[in-house]
Amino acid sequence: MLASNFTARRSLCVAARRNASSASAALFNREPAAPRIRTTSLPGPEAQAAVSQLDRVFDTRSLNMLVDYDQCCGNYLADVDGNVFLDVFSQIASIPIGYNNPALARTASSPSMVSALINRPALGNFPSRDWAEILSTGLLRAAPQGLDQVFTAMAGSDANETAYKAAFMWRRAQERGSADFTDAELSSVMLNQAPGSPNYSILSFSSGFHGRLFGSLSTTRSKAIHKLDIPAFDWPVAPFPKLRYPLEAHQAENEAEEHRCLRETEKIIDQFRNPVAAVVIEPIQSEGGDNHASPAFFRGLRELTKRKGVLMIVDEVQTGVGATGKLWAHEHWGLTSPPDMVTFSKKAQAAGFYYGDASLRPNKPYRQFNTWMGDPARALIFRTILEEIERLRLVDNTSSVGGYLYSRLDSLSRQFPDEIQNLRGKDRGTFIAWDSPRRDAIIKTAKSKGVNMGGSGERTIRLRPMLIFQKHHADILLDTLEQIFKSA
Amino acid sequence: MLASNFTARRSLCVAARRNASSASAALFNREPAAPRIRTTSLPGPEAQAAVSQLDRVFDTRSLNMLVDYDQCCGNYLADVDGNVFLDVFSQIASIPIGYNNPALARTASSPSMVSALINRPALGNFPSRDWAEILSTGLLRAAPQGLDQVFTAMAGSDANETAYKAAFMWRRAQERGSADFTDAELSSVMLNQAPGSPNYSILSFSSGFHGRLFGSLSTTRSKAIHKLDIPAFDWPVAPFPKLRYPLEAHQAENEAEEHRCLRETEKIIDQFRNPVAAVVIEPIQSEGGDNHASPAFFRGLRELTKRKGVLMIVDEVQTGVGATGKLWAHEHWGLTSPPDMVTFSKKAQAAGFYYGDASLRPNKPYRQFNTWMGDPARALIFRTILEEIERLRLVDNTSSVGGYLYSRLDSLSRQFPDEIQNLRGKDRGTFIAWDSPRRDAIIKTAKSKGVNMGGSGERTIRLRPMLIFQKHHADILLDTLEQIFKSA
Numbered sequence: 001m002l003a004s005n006f007t008a009r010r011s012l013c014v015a016a017r018r019n020a021s022s023a024s025a026a027l028f029n030r031e032p033a034a035p036r037i038r039t040t041s042l043p044g045p046e047a048q049a050a051v052s053q054l055d056r057v058f059d060t061r062s063l064n065m066l067v068d069y070d071q072c073c074g075n076y077l078a079d080v081d082g083n084v085f086l087d088v089f090s091q092i093a094s095i096p097i098g099y100n101n102p103a104l105a106r107t108a109s110s111p112s113m114v115s116a117l118i119n120r121p122a123l124g125n126f127p128s129r130d131w132a133e134i135l136s137t138g139l140l141r142a143a144p145q146g147l148d149q150v151f152t153a154m155a156g157s158d159a160n161e162t163a164y165k166a167a168f169m170w171r172r173a174q175e176r177g178s179a180d181f182t183d184a185e186l187s188s189v190m191l192n193q194a195p196g197s198p199n200y201s202i203l204s205f206s207s208g209f210h211g212r213l214f215g216s217l218s219t220t221r222s223k224a225i226h227k228l229d230i231p232a233f234d235w236p237v238a239p240f241p242k243l244r245y246p247l248e249a250h251q252a253e254n255e256a257e258e259h260r261c262l263r264e265t266e267k268i269i270d271q272f273r274n275p276v277a278a279v280v281i282e283p284i285q286s287e288g289g290d291n292h293a294s295p296a297f298f299r300g301l302r303e304l305t306k307r308k309g310v311l312m313i314v315d316e317v318q319t320g321v322g323a324t325g326k327l328w329a330h331e332h333w334g335l336t337s338p339p340d341m342v343t344f345s346k347k348a349q350a351a352g353f354y355y356g357d358a359s360l361r362p363n364k365p366y367r368q369f370n371t372w373m374g375d376p377a378r379a380l381i382f383r384t385i386l387e388e389i390e391r392l393r394l395v396d397n398t399s400s401v402g403g404y405l406y407s408r409l410d411s412l413s414r415q416f417p418d419e420i421q422n423l424r425g426k427d428r429g430t431f432i433a434w435d436s437p438r439r440d441a442i443i444k445t446a447k448s449k450g451v452n453m454g455g456s457g458e459r460t461i462r463l464r465p466m467l468i469f470q471k472h473h474a475d476i477l478l479d480t481l482e483q484i485f486k487s488a
Numbered sequence: 489m490l491a492s493n494f495t496a497r498r499s500l501c502v503a504a505r506r507n508a509s510s511a512s513a514a515l516f517n518r519e520p521a522a523p524r525i526r527t528t529s530l531p532g533p534e535a536q537a538a539v540s541q542l543d544r545v546f547d548t549r550s551l552n553m554l555v556d557y558d559q560c561c562g563n564y565l566a567d568v569d570g571n572v573f574l575d576v577f578s579q580i581a582s583i584p585i586g587y588n589n590p591a592l593a594r595t596a597s598s599p600s601m602v603s604a605l606i607n608r609p610a611l612g613n614f615p616s617r618d619w620a621e622i623l624s625t626g627l628l629r630a631a632p633q634g635l636d637q638v639f640t641a642m643a644g645s646d647a648n649e650t651a652y653k654a655a656f657m658w659r660r661a662q663e664r665g666s667a668d669f670t671d672a673e674l675s676s677v678m679l680n681q682a683p684g685s686p687n688y689s690i691l692s693f694s695s696g697f698h699g700r701l702f703g704s705l706s707t708t709r710s711k712a713i714h715k716l717d718i719p720a721f722d723w724p725v726a727p728f729p730k731l732r733y734p735l736e737a738h739q740a741e742n743e744a745e746e747h748r749c750l751r752e753t754e755k756i757i758d759q760f761r762n763p764v765a766a767v768v769i770e771p772i773q774s775e776g777g778d779n780h781a782s783p784a785f786f787r788g789l790r791e792l793t794k795r796k797g798v799l800m801i802v803d804e805v806q807t808g809v810g811a812t813g814k815l816w817a818h819e820h821w822g823l824t825s826p827p828d829m830v831t832f833s834k835k836a837q838a839a840g841f842y843y844g845d846a847s848l849r850p851n852k853p854y855r856q857f858n859t860w861m862g863d864p865a866r867a868l869i870f871r872t873i874l875e876e877i878e879r880l881r882l883v884d885n886t887s888s889v890g891g892y893l894y895s896r897l898d899s900l901s902r903q904f905p906d907e908i909q910n911l912r913g914k915d916r917g918t919f920i921a922w923d924s925p926r927r928d929a930i931i932k933t934a935k936s937k938g939v940n941m942g943g944s945g946e947r948t949i950r951l952r953p954m955l956i957f958q959k960h961h962a963d964i965l966l967d968t969l970e971q972i973f974k975s976a
Contacts, residue, residue: 061853214703
């Protein structure tokens with residue numbers, strides 16, 4: 001009843017077809033048929049007035065659009081001037097199953113949600129009676145193979161940082177065995193000095209992005225602007241393979257490059273002045289420009305980290321939850337032994353890390369702890385997201401729509417080789433990107449034609465549609481790109 | 489209508505009296521009259537079974553109680569065995585206006601909340617049309633005097649860390665002026681080396697607690713267990729005054745101690761190897777054992793930081809939002825110039841930092857940025873919390889109830905000087921604490937009698953009741969303590 005009351009108010013966007021059995025059925029049957037641009041320029045007059053108001057109290061220099069969320073529906077984003085955009089950026093890859101999704105609306109207006117919002121627990125001390133059930137029917141149902149425990153967090157940065165903390169505690173436990181902390185550790189740690197605060201490190205890869213707080217930012221290597229003026233730990237960076245495209249044409253050379261990067265990584269693990277406790281890596285480097293490596297590279301990294309006694313943390317903050325045609329992108333690798341930890345956020349709308357090994361629970365309580373330890377309200381949302389992914393077979397959807405989208409982009413790239421360079425993301429669902437020498441202009445023009453896209457790296461256009469992105473949406477995107485390229 | 493439907497379901501806990509005009513009127517008229525312990529031991533049989541279930545997937549070693557939130561009401565916390573406790577710990581000081589608060593329930597089931605939950609924006613890029621209004625009628629209505637801008641975050645740790653980032657960027661801007669980044673900065677920063685990653689520092693105080701991520705943990709100096717095995721920045725720690733109680737009897741000595749600490753702080757700012765960009769301090773050191781200093785000490789620190797060109801960040805994560813008898817604890821100091829930043833979380837149920845000076849907006853966009861930048865759902869909750877604080881005059885309530893509680897504890901401490909040592913928090917609302925040589929046993933016994941209390945530091949009992957804690961609740965707490973002391 002709560003949900004129907006809610007849905008009635010939002011006439012724009014109502015229930016998905018229950019019998020959607022093929023990927024081509026509409027998943028939102030009141031979605032607009034196409035984008036609609038009403039103002040002669042962007043931002044429109046309403047937005048301009050409202051932004052200057054907002055800027056008095058909130059930095060608006062990174063603002064892209066002032067959104068009327070009540071008017072958004074499915075894959076479509078509406079601004080305050082009544083312009084409606086096909087959204088293939090999805091709040092920086094973080095909207096999973098569409099704006100004003102009716103199933104999420106039901107969950108969001110349920111008594112359980114109200115309770116979660118108004119009785120926010122300190123989860124480590126006072127979890128709710130149904131927390132085990134919420135975890136096992138939600139977050140843990142999504143757990144990658146081989147990992148059956150979860151530590152909940154708030155966003156991608158602290159998901160990674162709590163994983164790093166687990167790695168450091170694990171590493172010291174290997175050395176310390178069952179011995180207790182020494183007096184030297186107990187006193188030096190209060191002064192931030194070794195041995196209590198050891199000079200261990202996390203190895204990350206060039207162009208990687210893992211967040212913006214102090215530990216995660218020390219592993220982020222995407223762009224200087226993300227890091228400038230902020231103190232950082234003396235942690236090592238290894239080269240991420242720079243593959244040449246098309247892959248088929250550069251197989252031997254790309255293999256050699258990946259071997260070189262693995263050898264370099266091994267050398268750093270062996271020699272870096274601050275011992276490496278863990279390696280963190282994205283399956284596809286997203287903020288850094290959608291850089292891919294082959295499954296063989298990642299299998300090699302798993303083998304190397306095992307051999308060196310270094311943990312492997314797979315950062316699936318952006319790649320996780322279905323967009324690559326698998327629930328987790330690292331499922332594409334065919335690992336024989338799972339990563340030690342997998343972090344998540346964004347499309348999960350909740351955050352944290354999965355792990356499999358009880359040795360990653362520290363030896364004492366209150367070492368991996370904080371007041372809220374995540375948010376049960378967001379865990380409830382993720383459970384519904386997973387249910388919808390299963391009910392509507394959305395991972396299959398990203399796989400098939402992604403295949404279609406990639407092949408048409410591939411054709412376009414042959415037609416407009418200057419516009420679409422280094423197309424990548426084959427067999428990776430809708431997680432597709434290419435380089436564009438005039439990237440920012442293309443994104444701006446696409447927006448004026450009603451398609452909201454995003455960039456990454458120095459000159460990459462990355463597609464990050466939602467899991468409900470279908471063939472007819474892909475056609476709108478493709479036709480818009482073709483128009484832009486033709487009129488260039 | 490949504491709210492009444494919700495409330496009907498939860499018969500335990502219904503609307504507050506609208507005409508509550510004095511602090512003695514019940515703020516929740518269906519609150520239990522007293523705690524009720526039904527099981528012969530704690531945890532009870534239901535809890536024991538459920539915890540072992542939960543432990544399979546979630547570390548339960550820090551678990552205090554498995555809670556039935558549907559049965560909680562106002563100041564009362566209910567466990568899964570039907571035991572009902574007067575809660576003076578409040579989810580580590582983070583529940584502001586009572587469990588199942590009806591005003592929060594209305595907000596939580598409103599269409600705006602549903603939209604905030606299911607259409608989570610990347611706030612820096614795509615804020616909602618009403619974000620300016622949500623900020624100005626909510627978060628910014630609570631802004632401390634002299635600060636009129638806000639950066640939103642997720643929890644206390646990242647609230648502090650984003651404030652530290654602002655301080656570092658500000659510091660470099662002072663040195664750099666209008667010059668752009670140098671080539672040396674742009675290249676060194678990608679290797680985490682100076683000058684791009686400068687060796688600046690944040691100065692914090694002994695026993696302070698500022699969070700558990702890498703930057704915030706580097707400023708946390710509460711306990712070794714919070715920090716062990718985690719790499720930390722080489723940042724300085726200054727002595728926090730160790731006052732002797734009762735204050736009246738040790739005035740000269742305490743003044744000398746505070747002067748010593750200020751002199752030592754000045755020396756560190758002048759001499760520490762890594763230049764100090766900001767000082768971070770709690771108005772009352774909470775996790776570290778409820779350590780107080782006088783308003784004169786904090787005024788001295790403000791004067792010192794101004795004189796040295798160092799920013800002053802006041803961490804009000806635990807002290808903020810009303811419990812000290814002021815909305816912000818630093819209002820007790822009589823500063824003539826405001827802190828540069830004030831961080832908040834916990835009882836705000838939202839997080840971030842306030843600031844006043846446009847120079848704390850970095851020179852370029854995307855330097856202080858992340859995908860979500862907080863959570864509009866939680867900002868809506870905070871707005872209602874503030875409305876209820878104003879409507880029910882809850883800051884006055886904590887001031888008057890706190891005064892009553894303190895004076896009766898003061899009497900008890902004379903009667904039982906071994907049990908209540910160094911009582912502190914006079915004129916600080918309900919933010920009261922004392923030292924107890926058998927702290928853990930007292931807390932355990934109180935729990936068995938239906939009062940849920942918390943500890944901090946090595947041997948401190950800290951009271952952290954909600955803002956709706958009243959005289960009759962205080963009497964239950966006091967009577968319970970007296971019983972325990974008498975039967976010792």
